[in-house]
Amino acid sequence: MSSPRLWAVVGATGTGKSDFALDLAGRLREQGNPAEIVNADAMQLYRAMDIGTAKLPVEERRGIPHHLLDVRDITEEAAVAWYQPLARAAIAEIHARGGDAILVGGSGLYVSSVVFDFRFPPRDPAIRARLEGELDELGAGALLERLRAADPETATRIDPRNGRRIVRALEVIEQGSTTHQATLPAAPELWHPSSRLIGLHVERSRLVERLDARVERMWAAGLVDEVAHLRGIGLERGATASRAIGYAQALGQLDGRLTRAEAIAETQALTRRYARRQVSWFKRYPGLEWVDPLSDAGAMIRA
Numbered sequence: 001m002s003s004p005r006l007w008a009v010v011g012a013t014g015t016g017k018s019d020f021a022l023d024l025a026g027r028l029r030e031q032g033n034p035a036e037i038v039n040a041d042a043m044q045l046y047r048a049m050d051i052g053t054a055k056l057p058v059e060e061r062r063g064i065p066h067h068l069l070d071v072r073d074i075t076e077e078a079a080v081a082w083y084q085p086l087a088r089a090a091i092a093e094i095h096a097r098g099g100d101a102i103l104v105g106g107s108g109l110y111v112s113s114v115v116f117d118f119r120f121p122p123r124d125p126a127i128r129a130r131l132e133g134e135l136d137e138l139g140a141g142a143l144l145e146r147l148r149a150a151d152p153e154t155a156t157r158i159d160p161r162n163g164r165r166i167v168r169a170l171e172v173i174e175q176g177s178t179t180h181q182a183t184l185p186a187a188p189e190l191w192h193p194s195s196r197l198i199g200l201h202v203e204r205s206r207l208v209e210r211l212d213a214r215v216e217r218m219w220a221a222g223l224v225d226e227v228a229h230l231r232g233i234g235l236e237r238g239a240t241a242s243r244a245i246g247y248a249q250a251l252g253q254l255d256g257r258l259t260r261a262e263a264i265a266e267t268q269a270l271t272r273r274y275a276r277r278q279v280s281w282f283k284r285y286p287g288l289e290w291v292d293p294l295s296d297a298g299a300m301i302r303a
Contacts, residue, residue, distance in 0.1 A: 040105025
């Protein structure tokens with residue numbers, strides 16, 4: 001019997017990664033391979049953030065074990081350096097049970113930290129504290145301009161509103177790196193030798209339709225009520241969770257800063273932009289196989 005593999009199912013939000021991963025795991029299990037799934041979506045790490053993250057309910061997981069879902073409180077920061085060892089440990093445990101591990105998600109940095117020999121640059125608390133003070137005083141826009149001058153490539157990949165990531169990039173550069181991306185080489189080496197990288201591709205115009213419709217469904221399913229509940233248990237104290245696409249807009253609706261229509265439209269626009277960034281990120285992966293989400297998972301196993 002061959003040694004257990006690591007599969008990575010990646011792609012833009014809304015391309016059907018969760019369903020494809022379930023089909024893949026199901027086909028593997030039919031062959032006697034006790035495959036299990038590991039989450040690589042940064043927002044699905046959070047407990048009670050369900051509707052806005054499109055998290056699969058337990059009853060829809062087909063009895064297949066899922067790992068690293070609902071493992072973080074919304075007041076806690078989700079950081080890739082914290083995530084990487086947990087994900088790799090979960091994969092090692094699945095392999096020890098004789099099954100393939102299927103890593104699923106669209107958070108590019110999180111996926112990269114697991115799939116590749118990804119090294120984290122050092123931290124400097126003094127530099128970080130100074131930059132965070134400048135962030136509070138000057139705002140994210142001013143620091144982003146500084147990052148654009150020092151590392152334009154990284155600046156294009158960071159959400160302009162994500163002050164935490166801008167500060168981290170500047171912190172790394174101030175310690176001597178020419179770029180924040182220096183830790184992920186142009187030709188990164190795989191962490192696990194038996195890895196297979198699958199990217200789900202949906203034609204852009206069709207994906208935009210799917211994303212816009214999904215945002216509408218989230219509001220219809222009660223996202224604003226979910227956010228109202230989360231606010232009551234500390235959502236706005238969370239450095240990461242409160243900025244999630246859809247959640248920030250629902251907060252704006254609850255505060256009266258946005259109408260329902262405005263909140264939905266802003267979420268749709270940000271989701272489309274995020275999907276473009278995801279595709280750009282995953283295009284850099286060597287050996288990635290782009291497939292249609294409706295492709296036969298069984299055929300993938302036989303290939």
